[in-house]
Amino acid sequence: MNARPLKVAVLGCGVVGTEVVRRLHESRSALAARVGVPVEIAGVAVRDRKRPRDIGIAQELLTDDPLELVKRDDVDLVVELLGGIEPAHSLLVASMEHGKSVVSANKTLIAEHGAQLHETAAQHGVSLLYEAAVAAAIPLLGPLRDSLGGDDVTRVVGIVNGTTNYILDRMTETGGEFDAALREAVERGYAEADPTADVEGTDAVAKTVILASLAFHTRLSPTDVYREGITGVTAQDVADARSRGCVVKLLTVLERPAGQGEVLARVHPTMVPLTHPLAQVKGADNAVVVEAAGAGELLFRGAGAGGVPTASSVVGDVVTAARRRLLGRPVGAMAPTVAGQVRPMRELRSRYHLGVRVTDAAAALDDIATVLRVNDVRVDSLHRNRSVGPNTWVLATEAVLESDLCAAVEALSAVPSVAEVPRFIRMLDPVGQEALAR
Amino acid sequence: MNARPLKVAVLGCGVVGTEVVRRLHESRSALAARVGVPVEIAGVAVRDRKRPRDIGIAQELLTDDPLELVKRDDVDLVVELLGGIEPAHSLLVASMEHGKSVVSANKTLIAEHGAQLHETAAQHGVSLLYEAAVAAAIPLLGPLRDSLGGDDVTRVVGIVNGTTNYILDRMTETGGEFDAALREAVERGYAEADPTADVEGTDAVAKTVILASLAFHTRLSPTDVYREGITGVTAQDVADARSRGCVVKLLTVLERPAGQGEVLARVHPTMVPLTHPLAQVKGADNAVVVEAAGAGELLFRGAGAGGVPTASSVVGDVVTAARRRLLGRPVGAMAPTVAGQVRPMRELRSRYHLGVRVTDAAAALDDIATVLRVNDVRVDSLHRNRSVGPNTWVLATEAVLESDLCAAVEALSAVPSVAEVPRFIRMLDPVGQEALAR
Numbered sequence: 001m002n003a004r005p006l007k008v009a010v011l012g013c014g015v016v017g018t019e020v021v022r023r024l025h026e027s028r029s030a031l032a033a034r035v036g037v038p039v040e041i042a043g044v045a046v047r048d049r050k051r052p053r054d055i056g057i058a059q060e061l062l063t064d065d066p067l068e069l070v071k072r073d074d075v076d077l078v079v080e081l082l083g084g085i086e087p088a089h090s091l092l093v094a095s096m097e098h099g100k101s102v103v104s105a106n107k108t109l110i111a112e113h114g115a116q117l118h119e120t121a122a123q124h125g126v127s128l129l130y131e132a133a134v135a136a137a138i139p140l141l142g143p144l145r146d147s148l149g150g151d152d153v154t155r156v157v158g159i160v161n162g163t164t165n166y167i168l169d170r171m172t173e174t175g176g177e178f179d180a181a182l183r184e185a186v187e188r189g190y191a192e193a194d195p196t197a198d199v200e201g202t203d204a205v206a207k208t209v210i211l212a213s214l215a216f217h218t219r220l221s222p223t224d225v226y227r228e229g230i231t232g233v234t235a236q237d238v239a240d241a242r243s244r245g246c247v248v249k250l251l252t253v254l255e256r257p258a259g260q261g262e263v264l265a266r267v268h269p270t271m272v273p274l275t276h277p278l279a280q281v282k283g284a285d286n287a288v289v290v291e292a293a294g295a296g297e298l299l300f301r302g303a304g305a306g307g308v309p310t311a312s313s314v315v316g317d318v319v320t321a322a323r324r325r326l327l328g329r330p331v332g333a334m335a336p337t338v339a340g341q342v343r344p345m346r347e348l349r350s351r352y353h354l355g356v357r358v359t360d361a362a363a364a365l366d367d368i369a370t371v372l373r374v375n376d377v378r379v380d381s382l383h384r385n386r387s388v389g390p391n392t393w394v395l396a397t398e399a400v401l402e403s404d405l406c407a408a409v410e411a412l413s414a415v416p417s418v419a420e421v422p423r424f425i426r427m428l429d430p431v432g433q434e435a436l437a438r
Numbered sequence: 439m440n441a442r443p444l445k446v447a448v449l450g451c452g453v454v455g456t457e458v459v460r461r462l463h464e465s466r467s468a469l470a471a472r473v474g475v476p477v478e479i480a481g482v483a484v485r486d487r488k489r490p491r492d493i494g495i496a497q498e499l500l501t502d503d504p505l506e507l508v509k510r511d512d513v514d515l516v517v518e519l520l521g522g523i524e525p526a527h528s529l530l531v532a533s534m535e536h537g538k539s540v541v542s543a544n545k546t547l548i549a550e551h552g553a554q555l556h557e558t559a560a561q562h563g564v565s566l567l568y569e570a571a572v573a574a575a576i577p578l579l580g581p582l583r584d585s586l587g588g589d590d591v592t593r594v595v596g597i598v599n600g601t602t603n604y605i606l607d608r609m610t611e612t613g614g615e616f617d618a619a620l621r622e623a624v625e626r627g628y629a630e631a632d633p634t635a636d637v638e639g640t641d642a643v644a645k646t647v648i649l650a651s652l653a654f655h656t657r658l659s660p661t662d663v664y665r666e667g668i669t670g671v672t673a674q675d676v677a678d679a680r681s682r683g684c685v686v687k688l689l690t691v692l693e694r695p696a697g698q699g700e701v702l703a704r705v706h707p708t709m710v711p712l713t714h715p716l717a718q719v720k721g722a723d724n725a726v727v728v729e730a731a732g733a734g735e736l737l738f739r740g741a742g743a744g745g746v747p748t749a750s751s752v753v754g755d756v757v758t759a760a761r762r763r764l765l766g767r768p769v770g771a772m773a774p775t776v777a778g779q780v781r782p783m784r785e786l787r788s789r790y791h792l793g794v795r796v797t798d799a800a801a802a803l804d805d806i807a808t809v810l811r812v813n814d815v816r817v818d819s820l821h822r823n824r825s826v827g828p829n830t831w832v833l834a835t836e837a838v839l840e841s842d843l844c845a846a847v848e849a850l851s852a853v854p855s856v857a858e859v860p861r862f863i864r865m866l867d868p869v870g871q872e873a874l875a876r
Contacts, residue, residue, distance in 0.1 A: 019732075023588065034587060137736065138736060139581030146754055148577065148750070150756060151754065152465070152468070217471070294461060294750030296740060297741075299739040303735075312588065312730060315732070316586055317584075317588075
C-alpha cells in the first residue's frame with residue numbers, strides 16, 4: 001500500500017472550514033486507519049493570514065494565495081468552502097486541471113455549473129464530491145447516486161433550508177409575524193445578517209437543482225424551479241394552517257411521475273398536516289422524503305446546517321475521495337444527465353387553502369361560488385373565519401390545476417364584493433397523494 | 439467508452455431474485471444510460487430449470503449450475519440471492535477468484551464471513567457490495583461507509599427486523615398474546631413458516647454485526663451480540679408499556695462512546711416512548727437512528743423487507759459496481775476493520791421496567807425495597823398494577839447497571855413473599871440519553 005500521506009488543501013476557513021481543519025487534525029489517527037494512509041493538511045487558504053485563529057495547526061500552513069496552493073504538486077485533494085461562484089469556480093477548475101480531486105460544500109456553484117464541473121472531473125480523472133451542499137450532515141446525494149441508482153425516483157419532498165424552518169417554527173410557536181421571527185433568528189445566529197437567499201427561497205432552489213440532477217438524472221437551471229419564499233407568510237396564514245391541523249413549511253418538491261419525462265420543481269410555503277413526518281421537523285433540522293418505484297417511501301432526517309455537522313459531511317467526502325485516490329481512480333462521476341424537460345407550474349394539481357376577505361360575507365358567497373365554478377375550482381370545504389372578523393371566507397379546494405386556481409384568484413380580485421386580492425397557500429396531502437396532473 | 443455490455447449473473451430466483459431480474463430487464467434502457475453501457479442478464483441460476491416462471495427472460499438463460507455460470511468469461515458481475523452460508527459462500531469466493539464483482543443481500547453470510555470476503559475482494563480487485571443485507575431499501579451501509587466515514591459514530595439504534603415489528607404492532611393493536619400475532623403474521627406473509635430466525639432475534643443479530651463493522655470499523659461475531667428475541671413478550675408487557683406511554687419494539691442497539699474502544703451490541707425487546715421516532719415505525723418498516731460526534735442524530739426510515747424494495751437496493755449496488763467496473767476499479771473496499779473489543783452486557787446502564795408478582799402486596803413491599811437497595815438498584819417509581827389484581831408491583835428504575843438489576847432479580851426470586859421470578863424489560867430514554875456507564 002502507498003505509504004505517502006495524502007495531502008489536503010482547504011480553501012476558506014470560516015465556520016465550516018474551521019471545523020473541517022479541526023476534524024482532519026484531531027481525528028488524524030482514525031482517518032489514517034480508515035483511509036489506509038495518513039491524511040494531512042497541506043495548507044489552508046484564508047483571506048487574512050494575520051488574523052489569530054485557534055484551529056490547532058501551524059501558522060505557516062495558512063496562505064492567502066489559494067491558486068498557488070491548489071497547483072502545488074504535493075496536494076492531492078482540494079476542499080472548497082468559499083461559497084459563491086467566484087473565485088470558487090476558477091479554483092475548482094484549476095484544481096481538477098492539475099489533477100486534484102475536489103470536495104465542495106458550495107450549493108450555489110454546483111447548482112449553476114455542476115454539469116460542466118462533472119465533465120471537467122471526468123476529463124482529468126479526478127473525483128468531484130459535494131454531499132454537504134444539500135442538507136449538511138444528512139447523507140442524501142450519495143444514497144440517490146448509489147443505492148437508488150437502479151430505481152426510478154418519482155418524487156422528492158423536503159425541508160432543505162434550516163433558517164426558514166426555524167423562522168416558521170417560531171411563528172407557529174409564538175403566533176407572531178415574520179419580521180419578529182426573522183429578527184430573533186438573526187439574533188440567535190440561525191439567520192445571516194443578510195437573510196435574502198434563505199427567506200426568498202434561492203438557497204432552497206440551488207439545493208433543489210442538485211437534488212434533481214441526482215434523483216432524475218436531469219440538468220435543471222435554477223430558473224427552472226418555481227420559487228416563492230416565506231417573506232409573505234403572515235401570522236394569519238400560520239393560524240389558518242393550525243385550524244386545518246397543519247403547519248406552514250417551506251418545502252422543496254420535485255416530481256416526475258413514472259414513465260414521464262417532465263419534471264415539476266418548486267419551492268414554496270406549504271401547509272403540511274401535523275401527521276406528516278415533515279411536520280415534525282423542528283428548528284434548523286432538515287428532512288427529505290424520497291419516493292421511488294421500487295424502494296417506496298424513504299425518510300432522511302438530521303442536522304441541516306451548522307459548522308460541525310457540515311464538516312462531518314465534508315470530511316466524509318474527503319475520506320471517500322482519498323480511498324478512491326489510493327485505488328487510483330475517481331469517484332462520483334455522475335450518471336450522464338440530460339437537460340431536464342420542465343413541467344410548468346401552471347400544470348401543478350394541488351389542493352389549496354384560500355382566504356377571501358369580502359365587504360359583505362353573505363352577499364359575496366354567491367359571487368365567489370360562481371367564479372370558482374366558472375374556473376373549474378372545486379371546493380372541498382368553506383367557512384367564515386370569525387376569529388378575524390365576519391368578513392373573511394376560508395376555503396379548501398379539491399385537487400385542482402394551478403392555472404385554474406390562479407385564474408379564479410384573478411377573477412375574484414375583480415369582484416366588487418371582494419375586498420382584496422385573495423391569498424392562497426398550497427396544501428400537502430396527508431397520505432402523499434398530491435401529484436402532477438396525470 | 440467501452441461499448442461492450444456488462445453481463446450480470448443472478449444466483450437464486452425467489453421473491454427478491456424475481457424482482458431483480460424483472461427490474462434489470464424492464465429498466466434496461468434507463469440503466470444503460472446511467473451506467474454508460476447496457477447491463478444484460480447473462481444467466482439466472484435456479485434450483486429447478488423446468489418450473490414455469492413469468493419473469494420476462496428467455497428460458498435458455500436459466501441454469502441449474504451456478505458454479506459454471508459464475509466462472510463464465512462473459513460474466514462481469516454476480517448477484518447472490520441464495521441466502522444462508524453454503525453454497526452461497528463458495529460461489530461468492532469462486533466469483534471473486536474469477537474476477538467478478540459481487541453483490542449480495544445475504545446478511546447471514548456477510549455477518550459470518552464479511553471480513554474474509556472483503557479480503558478476497560481486495561486481493562482480486564473486485565467490488566463487494568451488500569446494501570440490501572440490512573434494512574432492505576433503506577440506504578444505510580453506503581452512508582455509514584462514505585458520508586460518515588470521517589465522523590465518529592457513537593451509537594446506532596434501530597428496528598431492523600420487519601417481522602417482529604409487525605408482530606409487536608399487532609400485539610399492541612389487539613392486546614393479544616404473541617402466539618396469536620405470530621399466526622396472523624404467518625397467514626399474511628409477514629413471517630415465514632419457520633419464523634425462528636426472526637422471532638428469536640438471530641436475523642437482527644446478523645444485521646447488527648454488519649452495522650457494527652461499518653459504524654465502528656470493528657469486526658464482531660454474532661456471538662458478541664447480546665440477543666433476546668420476542669417470544670417471551672406477553673400481552674401484559676405490552677399493556678405495561680402502554681401505561682408508561684411506551685410501545686415494545688425489538689431494538690438493535692450498538693454503542694461505543696467517543697474515545698472508548700469497547701462496543702456494546704445488543705438486540706432485545708425495549709420499551710420505546712411514543713414520542714421517539716422509532717415508536718412511530720409501523721408494520722414491516724425499518725428505521726435506524728445513527729448518532730455521530732459531528733453529524734449529530736440522523737434518522738433513516740423506509741421499507742425493511744419485501745421483494746420489490748430489496749430488489750431496488752440490489753440493483754442500486756449493481757449500478758454502482760458496474761460504474762466502477764467501467765472505471766476499471768473496485769468499490770466498497772471496506773475500511774480496515776479490527777476485531778472489536780466487546781463490552782459485556784452486564785456493564786449496560788439502562789432504566790428498567792420491572793414487574794414483581796407477590797403473595798401479599800403490602801407485606802412484600804419492604805422485602806422488595808430491601809433487595810433493591812442492597813443491590814444498588816435505585817427506584818424511580820412504583821405502583822400496584824390493579825388491572826392484573828392486587829398482588830403485582832410495577833417498578834421503573836433509574837439508570838442502573840444490568841449486573842445489579844440481574845442480581846436483584848435473582849435475589850427477589852428467592853424472597854418468600856415474591857410469587858415468581860420477576861419480569862423486566864429495558865426502557866429507551868425519550869431524549870436518547872441511555873448510554874453506557876461512563
